[in-house]
Amino acid sequence: MKTAPLTLYGYWRSSAAYRLRIALNLKGLDYEQVAVNLKAGEQTTEAWLAQQPQGLVPVLKHGSQALVQSPAIVEWIEETWPEPALLPSAPADRAIVRGWAAVIGCDIHPLQNLRVLKAAAALDGQGMDSMKAWAQRWMVPGLRALNDMVRTAKRPGDFLWGEHPGLAEVYLVPQLYNARRWGVDVEEFPTLLAADIAARALPAFIDAAPENQPDAEAG
The missing domain is CATH 1.20.1050.10 (Glutathione S-transferase Yfyf (Class Pi); Chain A, domain 2)
Incomplete structure (x- = not known):
């Protein structure tokens, strides 16, 4: 079964987006990146707030589903692609x-x-x-x-x-x-x-x- 595409909306220096890049890379997953320029204030635009009402990055899109908050997204990645594991077994x-x-x-x-x-x-x-x-x-x-x-x-x-x-x-x-x-x-x-x-x-x-x-x- 074909996996829905992954698109990571983030900013190069955002540590929360950095976390997700690491997690996705450790799982060997392909993903597209779309930049949200925090320095230029793009996170405050009406278009971005429609996607993330807090005005934050990252957002990870999996097909039509948009996920927010990096701790929840990392856990979702771990549950969806359990190998290689990011957590111990016990x-x-x-x-x-x-x-x-x-x-x-x-x-x-x-x-x-x-x-x-x-x-x-x-x-x-x-x-x-x-x-x-x-x-x-x-x-x-x-x-x-x-x-x-x-x-x-x-x-x-x-x-x-x-x-x-x-x-x-x-x-x-x-x-x-x-x-x-x-x-x-x-x-x-x-x-x-x-x-x-x-x-x-x-x-x-x-x-x-x-x-x-x-x-x-x-x-």
């Missing part, structure tokens, strides 16, 4: 890995989303300096705690949970990309950094990297 182990992903997806990333950073900058009028300070304020303790969690429960292997990248790296690699962008010293998180380096050497992650996207800006 329920307790899956809960641990989902918990690590949630540290990023629920606690760290929402506080350094573009619209939140812009709001933080507007509060004191310091612009980019305020955005950087705000991003670091929430990323550093969150990543420090996650590094401790992983170090305590880590399985042998190059990745956060063993020998193969999975859901944890789907969230980790985009978050460390953002951390570097905002001047966070990622050397402080050696367990996370080791998995990030191992993952970014793989084709699925190289192809998903922001700088390798069709809409990437130079510099």
Whole structure:
């Protein structure tokens, strides 16, 4: 049976869209990309709000079905194409890995989303300096705690949970990309950094990297 086409609407530097590119690549799935230029404000247009009323990316279209919110979409991808698995087989182990992903997806990333950073900058009028300070304020303790969690429960292997990248790296690699962008010293998180380096050497992650996207800006 022919599979309905996949179309990913996103932005090259959106970490939520970055997650989906990684997940799709790890599954070996073909997909088309359509850029929504957040810098130019395309997410606020009437046409985009008709698709995503929050004015956010990404959206993944599967045929005529449009899916929103990257955590739900990643879980849908995992359920629809279960091999290669992004999660461990045991329920307790899956809960641990989902918990690590949630540290990023629920606690760290929402506080350094573009619209939140812009709001933080507007509060004191310091612009980019305020955005950087705000991003670091929430990323550093969150990543420090996650590094401790992983170090305590880590399985042998190059990745956060063993020998193969999975859901944890789907969230980790985009978050460390953002951390570097905002001047966070990622050397402080050696367990996370080791998995990030191992993952970014793989084709699925190289192809998903922001700088390798069709809409990437130079510099």
